[in-house]
Amino acid sequence: KQEVTQIPAALSVPEGENLVLNCSFTDSAIYNLQWFRQDPGKGLTSLLLIQSSQREQTSGRLNASLDKSSGRSTLYIAASQPGDSATYLCAVPTSGGGADGLTFGKGTHLIIQP
Amino acid sequence: EPEVTQTPSHQVTQMGQEVILRCVPISNHLYFYWYRQILGQKVEFLVSFYNNEISEKSEIFDDQFSVERPDGSNFTLKIRSTKLEDSAMYFCASNFLAGGTAEQFFGPGTRLTVL
Numbered sequence: 001k002q003e004v005t006q007i008p009a010a011l012s013v014p015e016g017e018n019l020v021l022n023c024s025f026t027d028s029a030i031y032n033l034q035w036f037r038q039d040p041g042k043g044l045t046s047l048l049l050i051q052s053s054q055r056e057q058t059s060g061r062l063n064a065s066l067d068k069s070s071g072r073s074t075l076y077i078a079a080s081q082p083g084d085s086a087t088y089l090c091a092v093p094t095s096g097g098g099a100d101g102l103t104f105g106k107g108t109h110l111i112i113q114p
Numbered sequence: 115e116p117e118v119t120q121t122p123s124h125q126v127t128q129m130g131q132e133v134i135l136r137c138v139p140i141s142n143h144l145y146f147y148w149y150r151q152i153l154g155q156k157v158e159f160l161v162s163f164y165n166n167e168i169s170e171k172s173e174i175f176d177d178q179f180s181v182e183r184p185d186g187s188n189f190t191l192k193i194r195s196t197k198l199e200d201s202a203m204y205f206c207a208s209n210f211l212a213g214g215t216a217e218q219f220f221g222p223g224t225r226l227t228v229l
Contacts (some may be wrong), residue, residue, distance in 0.1 A: 044207075046217055099169055104156050107156075
């Protein structure tokens with residue numbers, strides 16, 4: 001059964017810092033990995049999807065890397081801003097076929113101090 | 115930009131009642147999903163739906179739950195005989211391709227409170 005772990009559970013940093021959020025998964029037979037942002041009481045906003053054949057994917061100040069063999073992904077946020085404060089979730093497809101549901105980690109709660 | 119919409123945003127019901135949560139997926143998407151998030155816990159997969167039938171379901175999705183695509187735009191989750199532990203945020207999602215290759219887009223959620 002796929003398990004997703006995110007470290008750290010919470011992170012508080014001053015504005016302007018670069019930071020790295022970590023995600024690990026137990027079953028490396030994944031098609032892709034998706035990073036989401038969740039604001040309190042809100043839905044999930046997709047940030048990046050990185051395919052299993054890719055090692056990196058970038059969107060603006062965000063960069064996601066994927067190392068399937070070691071079961072790890074990182075989300076790098078450059079020049080953090082207070083508006084980046086949110087919970088960041090990583091998710092992988094649960095199984096290898098059909099319309100795959102996602103297995104989520106518990107998330108990293110990020111606070112950017114002004 | 116197209117988005118997934120969900121109604122209602124908040125539903126309050128009495129234990130034992132039936133509720134129907136509604137979703138309108140992105141119009142050209144073919145695969146539809148329901149997830150739930152109990153307060154303070156992980157987002158959990160419930161069910162996926164393609165071509166008018168369930169593709170995959172989790173162990174949470176028991177006989178109490180059902181899904182339907184009653185017309186060309188809506189996708190619904192019915193919960194029969196609600197229990198206190200059904201209180202959660204319920205998210206609908208959709209994507210265009212299966213096989214884990216395509217990005218899933220989520221709606222804003224319906225907060226279900228069972229009293």
